[in-house]
Amino acid sequence: xxxxxxxxxxxxxxxxxxxxxxxxxxxxxxxxxxxxxxxxxxxxxxxxxxxxxxxxxxxxxxxxxxxxxxxxxxxxxxxxxxxxxxxxxxxxxxxxxxxxxxxxxxxxxxxxxxxxxxxxxxxxxxxxxxxxxxxxxxxxxxxxxxxxxxxxxxxxxxxxxxxxxxxxxxxxxxxxxxxxxxxxxxxxxxxxxxxxxxxxxxxxxxxxxxxxxxxxxxxxxxxxxxxxxxxxxxxxxxxxxxxxxxxxxxxxxxxxxxxxxxxxxxxxxxxxxxxxxxxxxxxxxxxxxxxxxxxxxxxxxxxxxxxxxxxxxxxxxxxxxxxxxxxxxxxxxxxxxxxxxxxxxxxxxxxxxxxxxxxxxxxxxxxxxxxxxxxxxxxxxxxxxxxxxxxxxxxxxxxxxxxxxxxxxxxxxxxxxxxxxxxxxxxxxxxxxxxxxxxxxxxxxxxxxxxxxxxxxxxxxxxxxxxxxxxxxxxxxxxx
Amino acid sequence: xxxxxxxxxxxxxxxxxxxxxxxxxxxxxxxxxxxxxxxxxxxxxxxxxxxxxxxxxxxxxxxxxxxxxxxxxxxxxxxxxxxxxxxxxxxxxxxxxxxxxxxxxxxxxxxx
Amino acid sequence: xxxxxxxxxxxxxxxxxxxxxxxxxxxxxxxxxxxxxxxxxxxxxxxxxxxxxxxxxxxxxxxxxxxxxxxxxxxxxxxxxxxxxxxxxxxxxxxxxxxxxxxxxxxxxxxxxxxxxxxxxxxxxxxxxxxxxxxxxxxxxxxxxxxxxxxxxxxxxxxxxxxxxxxxxxxxxxxxxxxxxxx
Numbered sequence: 001x002x003x004x005x006x007x008x009x010x011x012x013x014x015x016x017x018x019x020x021x022x023x024x025x026x027x028x029x030x031x032x033x034x035x036x037x038x039x040x041x042x043x044x045x046x047x048x049x050x051x052x053x054x055x056x057x058x059x060x061x062x063x064x065x066x067x068x069x070x071x072x073x074x075x076x077x078x079x080x081x082x083x084x085x086x087x088x089x090x091x092x093x094x095x096x097x098x099x100x101x102x103x104x105x106x107x108x109x110x111x112x113x114x115x116x117x118x119x120x121x122x123x124x125x126x127x128x129x130x131x132x133x134x135x136x137x138x139x140x141x142x143x144x145x146x147x148x149x150x151x152x153x154x155x156x157x158x159x160x161x162x163x164x165x166x167x168x169x170x171x172x173x174x175x176x177x178x179x180x181x182x183x184x185x186x187x188x189x190x191x192x193x194x195x196x197x198x199x200x201x202x203x204x205x206x207x208x209x210x211x212x213x214x215x216x217x218x219x220x221x222x223x224x225x226x227x228x229x230x231x232x233x234x235x236x237x238x239x240x241x242x243x244x245x246x247x248x249x250x251x252x253x254x255x256x257x258x259x260x261x262x263x264x265x266x267x268x269x270x271x272x273x274x275x276x277x278x279x280x281x282x283x284x285x286x287x288x289x290x291x292x293x294x295x296x297x298x299x300x301x302x303x304x305x306x307x308x309x310x311x312x313x314x315x316x317x318x319x320x321x322x323x324x325x326x327x328x329x330x331x332x333x334x335x336x337x338x339x340x341x342x343x344x345x346x347x348x349x350x351x352x353x354x355x356x357x358x359x360x361x362x363x364x365x366x367x368x369x370x371x372x373x374x375x376x377x378x379x380x381x382x383x384x385x386x387x388x389x390x391x392x393x394x395x396x397x398x399x400x401x402x403x404x405x406x407x408x409x410x411x412x413x414x415x416x417x418x419x420x421x422x423x424x425x426x427x428x429x430x431x432x433x434x435x436x437x438x439x440x441x442x443x444x445x446x447x448x449x450x451x452x453x454x455x456x457x458x459x460x461x462x463x464x465x466x467x468x469x470x471x472x473x474x475x476x477x478x479x480x
Numbered sequence: 481x482x483x484x485x486x487x488x489x490x491x492x493x494x495x496x497x498x499x500x501x502x503x504x505x506x507x508x509x510x511x512x513x514x515x516x517x518x519x520x521x522x523x524x525x526x527x528x529x530x531x532x533x534x535x536x537x538x539x540x541x542x543x544x545x546x547x548x549x550x551x552x553x554x555x556x557x558x559x560x561x562x563x564x565x566x567x568x569x570x571x572x573x574x575x576x577x578x579x580x581x582x583x584x585x586x587x588x589x590x591x592x
Numbered sequence: 593x594x595x596x597x598x599x600x601x602x603x604x605x606x607x608x609x610x611x612x613x614x615x616x617x618x619x620x621x622x623x624x625x626x627x628x629x630x631x632x633x634x635x636x637x638x639x640x641x642x643x644x645x646x647x648x649x650x651x652x653x654x655x656x657x658x659x660x661x662x663x664x665x666x667x668x669x670x671x672x673x674x675x676x677x678x679x680x681x682x683x684x685x686x687x688x689x690x691x692x693x694x695x696x697x698x699x700x701x702x703x704x705x706x707x708x709x710x711x712x713x714x715x716x717x718x719x720x721x722x723x724x725x726x727x728x729x730x731x732x733x734x735x736x737x738x739x740x741x742x743x744x745x746x747x748x749x750x751x752x753x754x755x756x757x758x759x760x761x762x763x764x765x766x767x768x769x770x771x772x773x774x775x
Contacts, residue, residue, distance in 0.1 A: 097690075097691035098691075099690075099691070103725070104725055105724070105725050105726070135692070135695050136643060136644075136695055136698075136699050137674075138674045139640075139641070139642050139672040139673070139674050140642050140652055140655045140656040140672065141642075141644075141652060142644045142647065142649055142652055143643075143644040143645070143646075143692065143695070163691055164646075164689060164691045164692045164695065165644075165646050165689060165692070166689065166691065166726065167646055167687070167689060167721065167726055167727060168724075168725075168726040171726075172721075180531075180533060183533035183534075183554065184533075187648040187720065188648070189648065189649065190647075190648030190649050190650035190745075191648075191649050191650060191653065193650075234653065237660075250660070250661050253657065253660035253661060253662075254494055254660070254661050254662065256657070256660070257494075257657060257660055257661075257662040257663075260657075261505060261508055264508040264509065264510075265508055268510055268555070269510055270508075270509075270654075270745075270747065271650050271653075271745065273552075273554070273744065274554050274555065474648075474649040475649070476646075476647060476648045476649045477649070494661050494662050495661055495662060495663070495664045495667065496662060496663060496664075496749075498749055498752060499752065499753065499756060499762060503749065505749075506747075506749050509747050509749070509750075512742070512771065513771070514770075514771045514772055514773045515771065515772060515773060516772065516773040517772050517773075519773075533720075534714060534719040534720050534744075535719065535722065536719060546771060547718075547719070548742055548766065548771065549714070549717035549718065549719065549740055549742045550714055550717060550718055550719025550720075550742075551714065551719065551742060551744075552714045552719060552720065552743075552744030553743070553744060554744075563773070564773075565773050567769075567771055569766070569769050569771070570743075570747065570749060570750055570753075571749075571750065571753045571765055571766070572741065572742045572743070572746075572750060572753075572766045572769075573739055573740065573741045573750070573753050573754035573757040573758075573764055573766065574739065574740045574742075574764055574766045574767065575738065575739055575740075575757065575764050576767070577717070577732065577737070577740055579764070579766055579767035580717070580740065580742060580766060582770070582771045584771070584772060
């Protein structure tokens, strides 16, 4: 991690961006002074670089010109720390609820002005109107508030509010023991419990200088691939539900239920909670049950997926729907299957390989068209690859075991490729080894910002649930 | 459509008969702990309360108070003490929140 | 369910009698009987509305699986509905984030009576998150809860049992479960 003087801050950032660096995350820490941290992914060089800068005043050089993806992070930093980019542009309310006054718990100090509630001006023949939808929506989905802007059927714009699901997790983690904190971190985005747990445990290990043994790293990867598998099966079921194909939905749900039962048989929990530990894992998988059952269950998924692709009423709804172009995906810093379906070949299992993926690299699934169909195909390819990887990892041997991190100061970055994409975590430990600052960045924090672009491109209302299923994000992961 | 119909027929019925008949799939589910009465001392009870991430355990005098409603069945208390085991109970719905709060007598203090 | 059976749940399953006056005890008794009569109206067909007050998204996934082939809620006469006006039962997840209060109350009030509220998951029951500036901690702080279903997440089996208890088709058992290890 390199600390930069404010004078050099913009230059360093420009250099990194020009050299192909991807701004993977931006966040602040500390009070008086506040330190700004930028996490750059150098995908070609297979590593991350963090640049940091102390901000003594209220402003810092804007980065959203260099990295438009940084706009939402700038908004969050303003709400939590009261510091803003020097370009004078208004910042939106993103993270904290409207009633968050002076006494409201923040990571830093309250901003001078209330954040704005602005959206881009809409001009579609002068007849666009806006209607709010949610946050209580259809059955069995998370609460989410959409502002739909439409001229009738056509989606002109779509903006999201997620502050009603903000649990203040980063604030809660302050002062906690890092090992005990995994309980909370897993629940940041429960459907990515393994990924977030791994990213956070890896951050603690980087901070504390711990290196887990190879066999427990393989256990982590088995759990992560199982998580990827069940999420992709769930997304398949959701796509069928969105396209009104009940039979396909049932087929996918049968596979999903079998996978969840397999998770429980292998690791003791249907959603793989409680697997990750600092320095390793709390459990090792039942390899036998995975070896016998997993190929059979995956085969059902594979056959259901190919039957779906042969069903016109399904495939026609997916093709050319919800297109995210490669340019949009790059500009917005999207990750995961959404990025890969648009041709952006980033997968941290390959682009920032850490054990065990360095020795067990997966094949990367990429498409070019960026529509719902491409995302569906990427997920199916990844599911097959996950099953293959699990077999390989089990053959190489798995074990459990964790370590209490030593009680000393340090900071570190951790990451894992969740089913939704790159999940990041950063932690600073104080002199007693307790958490002074934890940053959690599930992939959902990034990818929701691609959702409005995807909905806007020539789509109508009924396409929105289909597009949402193909992104397969969570509100919990974005709002934290 | 024939394709789907035939596939469905060949798979058979997967639907559970629960609650009319028990379902062996319930044996896979993690369940809240059960405690051996009179086996846990007050100090151990305090330690168990401290390690519960969901505040489901606390000591009140000579009793361990267990809130099955707050419990997430994470297993940390079972790992920490041989006097704590999985209960196997998964039918936990309550019509009164208080019914989920259980009191287990602790080991009496030495000399009694 | 056998109509000739005594429709009232056994005394042990009702709220513990408050100490003191017989008048209060009689009120408790009447409230329990009324609640049971209401619940038994829903015994054959029930419409469920779901409400997320801040979950981690996993409880929702288990709820969605209730209509999946392995569980098939419909065989029990239960249905999901997105329309609060059609709903009889509100199935609530999450620790009741304060920023969500208004939406939660509006959803509850939009449902015509009689109605049942079921809080599901450790978060909704007051576990996981302590009450603070962000969350109430328990759904019971904002809505009147009739049935509480523990779990993290409650599995679809646990949800089925909870829903059947809520409509009086199963007796709750947890009040008499000891959570003790023998010997």
